[in-house]
Structure formats: structure tokens, C-alpha cells
Amino acid sequence: MKDTRTYNQNHKMKRLYLIVIALSMALPAFSGPKNTIFNKEHINVSVHGRYQHMLDWHDIYNDMLETHRSTLMGVQVGLDTHASDGNWWANAYNYPSISLGFSYDNAGSMKSRPGTHFGDFYNLYLATEFDFFRAGIFSFGPVLELGMSYTTHKYNPQRNAVNQFIGSKILANLVGGLEASLRVHPQWELALTGYMVHHSNGMTHAPNLGTNQAAVGAKLKYYLTPQETDKKIPVEKPDYPKGLRWNIYTSFGGHSCDWELIAKGPESYPAKFRLRAILGAEASWRYCRLLSTAIGIEGNYADNAYRETDLLQMGMEDPKGYSPFYTSVNLVQYLHYSNISINFTLGVYTFKKTGLVEDMGRCFQRMSVRYHLPSFKTGQMFVGLGMRAHYFDRSYCIEYGTGITF
Numbered sequence: 068m069k070d071t072r073t074y075n076q077n078h079k080m081k082r083l084y085l086i087v088i089a090l091s092m093a094l095p096a097f098s099g100p101k102n103t104i105f106n107k108e109h110i111n112v113s114v115h116g117r118y119q120h121m122l123d124w125h126d127i128y129n130d131m132l133e134t135h136r137s138t139l140m141g142v143q144v145g146l147d148t149h150a151s152d153g154n155w156w157a158n159a160y161n162y163p164s165i166s167l168g169f170s171y172d173n174a175g176s177m178k179s180r181p182g183t184h185f186g187d188f189y190n191l192y193l194a195t196e197f198d199f200f201r202a203g204i205f206s207f208g209p210v211l212e213l214g215m216s217y218t219t220h221k222y223n224p225q226r227n228a229v230n231q232f233i234g235s236k237i238l239a240n241l242v243g244g245l246e247a248s249l250r251v252h253p254q255w256e257l258a259l260t261g262y263m264v265h266h267s268n269g270m271t272h273a274p275n276l277g278t279n280q281a282a283v284g285a286k287l288k289y290y291l292t293p294q295e296t297d298k299k300i301p302v303e304k305p306d307y308p309k310g311l312r313w314n315i316y317t318s319f320g321g322h323s324c325d326w327e328l329i330a331k332g333p334e335s336y337p338a339k340f341r342l343r344a345i346l347g348a349e350a351s352w353r354y355c356r357l358l359s360t361a362i363g364i365e366g367n368y369a370d371n372a373y374r375e376t377d378l379l380q381m382g383m384e385d386p387k388g389y390s391p392f393y394t395s396v397n398l399v400q401y402l403h404y405s406n407i408s409i410n411f412t413l414g415v416y417t418f419k420k421t422g423l424v425e426d427m428g429r430c431f432q433r434m435s436v437r438y439h440l441p442s443f444k445t446g447q448m449f450v451g452l453g454m455r456a457h458y459f460d461r462s463y464c465i466e467y468g469t470g471i472t473f
Contacts, residue, residue: 089294092231092408107291111145111164117284119172119264131229132185132294133338134177139282143169143194147290150342155302156405159357161208163197168212174278175219183249186220188266190240204250212242216266222274224333234323235272239454241265246286253293258286269454269465273325277462307356307403308447308472314349314361316470322463325371326424330379341370349399351472361399365414373422386420393419395431406439410453431463432456439472447472 121135128135145166148157157163171190179185183366183472192214198206216238222230243263251257260283267277320343328338349363373389397414412433422428435453 093378107344108148109149109243111147111166111288111290113143113145113166113286113288114141115143115170115258115260115284116140116285117282119174119261119280119282121174122279122281125210128232131180131183131232135178136179137174137177137280139170139284140174141168141190143168145194145288149296150300153302155273155305158299158302160404161198161201163195166196168192168194168195168214180229184220185230186218186233186236188238189217191215192240192242194242195244195436204221206248208246210242210244210260210262212240214240216240218266224336230323231274233266233268233280234275234277235268236266238266241454242265244282248286248288250294250462253295254290256286256290257290258288260284260286266460269320269462269463270322270325271340273323273328275323275325275462277460279460305306305356305405305454308353310353310473312351312353312359312471314347314363314470316345316347316349316353316449316451316468318345318347318466318468320345320464320466322369324372324376324424324425326426327376330376330424331466341372341373342368343370344368344467345466345468347397347470349397351399351401357403359401359403361397361400361401363397365395365397366392367394369421371421371422371425373425376424377422380424383423385420388420388423390420391420393421408437408439410435410437410451412453426457427463428457430457432459433466435449435466435468 077420117139119137119139121132122369123135143166145164147155147164148162150158150162170190172190175185175187178187192212194210194212196208196210198208200207218233218236218238220227220230221233242262242264244260246258246260248256248258262282264280264282264431265277268275310352321340322343323338323340328335345365345367347363347365349361351359351361369391371391374384377384394417395414396417399410399411399412402409414433415430416427416429416431433453433455436451437451439447439449448471449469452466453466455463455466457463
């Protein structure tokens with residue numbers, strides 16, 4: 068029991084460190100030559116509320132929930148970028164902002180069926196927003212939030228066995244949406260928002276069906292000093308690595324298999340945490356400062372119980388056999404902001420023998436963030452954090468990686 072508690076505490080601390088590291092990496096990218104990002108002219112504070120509805124595309128929540136609606140309240144402290152900062156990247160993205168936020172979602176108020184419990188969510192996250200369109204006091208653009216959540220109720224084989232959606236009390240929190248804003252005063256701004264919200268632990272603890280919510284809401288933002296409408300001004304364009312580049316990388320993650328838990332029964336809870344390791348190579352073409360596209364190959368290793376799970380669940384082995392190794396070919400789209408890139412990967416498995424029960428499909432998807440360190444003589448090193456999924460809505464594992472570009 069002591070070892071389990073120590074592991075859980077260390078695991079929670081690692082996730083907190085990731086947010087701190089992400090914040091420390093992101094802030095320098097928002098600074099301009101004058102390094103004025105922390106002046107009060109750049110600081111804002113906002114409060115927001117959302118009405119949320121649990122999406123049930125596959126009719127999986129009915130065994131647990133009688134109602135699907137909850138509300139969320141939150142607060143954020145943000146840093147803005149302005150034309151006067153002299154930052155070409157901020158200019159190119161129409162002067163984005165980054166915020167540190169906290170919110171409370173009363174998901175536990177949804178009416179649960181007898182003998183089941185769904186918990187509230189407490190969210191700590193980083194958010195960024197920029198404008199697709201800006202005209203005077205009106206603006207419209209996307210919002211992204213990434214952080215961690217704490218929930219008050221999770222799966223328990225004795226006390227909460229129907230809750231197959233939340234397998235741990237610490238979760239990843241991912242939010243994406245659109246925001247329409249109106250500057251009603253030089254220091255006040257009102258916004259209407261629409262979001263998609265996802266909670267998951269990335270299969271670090273099974274079971275983990277995760278939750279998906281659609282949300283609409285409103286935001287009130289206060290700027291510490293009066294704001295003027297930014298008009299783009301000429302800024303010197305930064306150098307960037309043009310043309311063909313090669314990326315060599317390795318990453319590691321973990322996966323707690325829900326099918327293994329189902330096959331072995333509740334007495335096997337918690338399911339074993341199994342290592343995932345990746346070695347990959349990409350050929351990337353940087354055709355402008357903001358975008359690059361890559362094709363690549365990956366070799367994967369997965370600790371597994373494929374044969375045992377098939378025998379317990381299906382009563383037979385897969386005649387095709389089993390292997391802990393699988394390979395893929397990938398198409399990757401990069402979106403660049405200074406030393407940071409957001410990456411979207413679509414991969415196709417070219418070799419895979421995972422058995423009859425472990426359903427990975429033929430394709431996978433990955434969203435990741437990379438931070439590129441200062442250049443070395445042999446190339447530019449990077450570190451990254453990503454989430455791999457199957458079928459576009461099933462989290463498979465969280466991946467921590469490093470590599471080199473040359």
C-alpha cells in the first residue's frame with residue numbers, strides 16, 4: 068500500500084511539473100525585443116461561466132447517468148501581446164494571449180443512477196487564444212486549454228463499478244472552441260464562447276472511457292490598463308530553417324489496458340501499467356515560417372498481455388500470432404510559433420499483431436507539442452509531450468519524448 072501511495076503522489080507531482088515547465092517554455096516565446104510582457108499593460112483578469120452537456124454518441128452513459136447537464140465557473144490571469152512589442156510571431160498570429168486558469172465543474176450534480184457516483188472536476192490549465200478576424204472593437208477566434216483536473220469520484224470495483232469513464236482522480240483536461248469578443252470599454256471586454264471539453268487520464272489507469280462535453284458560455288475580461296486596438300506594424304522577419312529537415316526522436320509512455328481488466332475481472336484492479344516505447348524518423352519540409360509538413364516512420368514496442376487476454380475473453384488464440392512490436396507510416400502537420408510547434412499526426416499501422424481483443428484499429432491520431440532548444444553544432448534538440456488516440460476519440464497513451472532536428 069505504501070508503494071502504491073508513493074507512486075500516485077509522484078505521478079501527480081510529475082503532471083504538476085509538466086504545467087510549470089510548459090508555462091516556463093511558453094512565456095519567452097510571447098516576449099518581444101523589449102521584454103515588456105510582464106508590464107501591467109499586458110495583464111488581464113477574466114471570469115467565465117459555461118453550461119455543459121455530456122455527449123453520448125455511443126449511448127454509453129445511460130447505465131450511470133439520468134441527466135447529462137452541468138455548469139462550470141472559472142477565473143484566469145492572462146498576458147497579452149501587442150504590436151508595440153515588436154514580436155513578429157505575435158504579429159503573424161494577430162496578437163495572441165496566454166493565461167493561467169482555474170475552474171470548477173459541478174459534474175457531480177448530474178443525477179446518477181442508484182449505486183453509482185460521478186464526481187466534480189477541479190481544473191488547473193494553460194489557455195491561449197488568438198483572432199481569426201478583428202475589426203475595431205470586435206474580434207473572433209479560437210481558444211485552446213490544456214491542463215490537469217482533479218475529480219472527486221473515480222472507478223472502484225466495489226463502490227463505483229459502473230463508472231467506467233474515470234479511472235483516476237488526476238486527469239488531463241483538453242478544451243477547444245471559438246470565442247466572439249466585444250470591447251465595451253477600453254478596459255472591459257465581453258465574450259460569448261462555444262467549446263468541446265474532454266477529460267481523460269490517457270489510459271494510465273483503466274478503465275478510461277473518458278468524458279466529452281459540449282459547452283456554451285460567457286466571459287468577462289478586465290485589462291489593468293486601457294487598451295487600444297492594435298494595428299499591425301512592420302516587424303523584421305526572423306530567420307527560420309527553410310527546406311528539408313530530418314527529425315529523429317524517441318518517446319516513452321504507458322498504457323493500462325481496459326480489456327485486460329475486463330478479462331481478468333475486478334479482482335485484478337488496478338490493471339498493470341505497461342510500458343510503451345517509440346523510435347521514429349521524419350522528413351520535414353518547412354515551406355514558410357508558420358507551417359511545415361512531414362512524412363515519417365515509427366517503430367513501437369508495447370509490453371502486453373495480448374495472448375492471455377484473448378484466452379480469457381475469447382477462449383482462443385489469434386491464429387495470426389502476437390508481437391510486442393508494431394510499425395507505422397505517418398503524415399504530420401506542424402504549426403510553428405517561435406521555438407514552439409503544435410503537431411497533428413495521422414498514422415497508419417503497417418505491421419501489428421495485437422490479438423483478437425485489443426482493438427487499436429488500422430490508424431492512430433496524435434496531438435503533440437514540441438519545444439525546440441537553442442541550436443547545437445549538429446542540430447537542434449527538442450522535447451515534446453503528446454497524446455495518442457484511436458478512432459479519434461479513444462485515448463491510448465500519453466507520450467513524453469525528445470529528439471533532434473538537422
